[in-house]
């Protein structure tokens with residue numbers, strides 16, 4: 001059994017290698033450690049190895065962990081799971097980022113419920129890039145309207161896009177999806193000053209995602225082991 005420290009180190013070298021192979025500058029890809037279903041002690045182990053960005057999927061579990069680890073003030077907490085509107089308040093009160101914005105109602109509630117004592121909430125719009133049937137994420141055509149709305153909200157800072165491409169049948173299809181996503185990201189980035197984050201790539205597809213311009217990979221099982 002490898003330790004969390006060892007697996008974190010491997011994940012970091014994999015990111016470095018993929019970044020270099022893509023001729024991208026060192027450190028242009030951040031690692032978000034996804035800790036859903038994993039105990040707080042795993043988060044502490046990764047923290048002790050220098051990891052600072054952590055992602056959670058489930059609101060109640062995530063909020064409990066943020067509270068239990070409140071003394072680790074430099075952890076940056078990312079909500080990456082689907083959000084229901086009755087759960088937005090605790091998320092606005094505890095998280096630094098929400099990556100799963102997929103409708104105006106959720107954005108508006110987060111903006112209204114963000115405590116004035118906290119910095120603006122960093123948000124990503126989740127894009128449904130290749131699977132029209134899935135419930136999560138918006139279609140590319142809906143992007144301009146949602147971007148405009150979020151730009152008008154003082155307590156939200158629009159940082160970019162997030163996507164979870166479905167497993168592609170072959171490399172060609174995977175590359176096509178990732179290229180389309182990167183094109184969209186770069187297109188909107190030209191006119192938006194704080195739009196700097198493309199969150200795509202997980203344990204299984206991080207190398208391809210980095211080759212296609214991902215700036216943040218979300219890695220769970222490759223660091224913390226399979227979830228039961």
Ligand SMILES: *Cc1c(COP(=O)(O)O)cnc(C)c1O
Nearest residue numbers: 034080202203218219220221222
């Ligand atoms: C669980 C999850 C991840 C991490 O997936 P792994 O395959 O464990 O690396 C990344 N992003 C989202 C949105 C997730 O729900």
